[in-house]
Amino acid sequence: MKKTIATLAFVLAASTAMAADAVNEVPAAPVADFAPAFSWTGFNIGVQGGYGWNSQDSVIGPGGIGFSQDFDGALLGGFVGYNYDLGNSWVVGVEADFEKNWADETALGGFVNYGLDWQGSVRGRVGYAFDRALVYGTAGWAYGRGYADVPGFGEQKETFNGYTVGAGVDYAFTNMVFGRIEYRYTDLGDKTFDFTGAGGGTINTDIDQHAIRVGLGVKF
DSSP: OHHHHHHHHHHHHHHHHHHHHHHHTSOOOOOOOOOOOOOOOEEEEEEEEEEEEEEEEEEEETTTEEEEEEEEEEEEEEEEEEEEEOSSSEEEEEEEEEEEEOOEEEEGGGTEEEEEEEEEEEEEEEEEEETTEEEEEEEEEEEEEEEEEETTTEEEEEEEEEEEEEEEEEEESSSSEEEEEEEEEEEEEEEEEEOGGGTOOEEEEEEEEEEEEEEEEEEO
16 A cells, blocks of 8 residues: 555656646747838938929010020939938938939020029928838929020020929838939029120029939938
């Protein structure tokens, strides 16, 4: 009887130890491997190109003869900027760009040739990020070099100043490389081309522009 009780006690103790070992050896639940969220913070630089649809309203003085005409052309240049990701999907930043402009036209049966040589802007940006896609609005100061050429009276150039507003989407293909598509409206204000020194009159011109741009950039 004593041997039976001892045997049962031994078996019970061994079973308890084995059960404890089994509990201790249960594998831990796997830890999910989450990739860190993409961040838009950093400096960036890139190239961009597109097309601008420009219009001008001019008044020739003295006499107040007015005329309006469209002049369209391609754009090609670059941009540089900095973005800061606030961590709650909102992104703020600042950006500057500069572009060559190939827009020119002839008005009044060849009386005057006019166009834009180049243009640029300095803008603020506010966007909302959907991971690698950043939808943004932008606005700021715009400037451009315009010219007017009147046969027999020479050519005059003036630097226009105004504003630009627009919206676009940046998409990050990798952690460094991103693409862009953007629309902007630009009002370059008005300037007066003065030909009085050559015996002519003046031409006051107001220029505005609608433009579509695509770009490719690198984020640091």
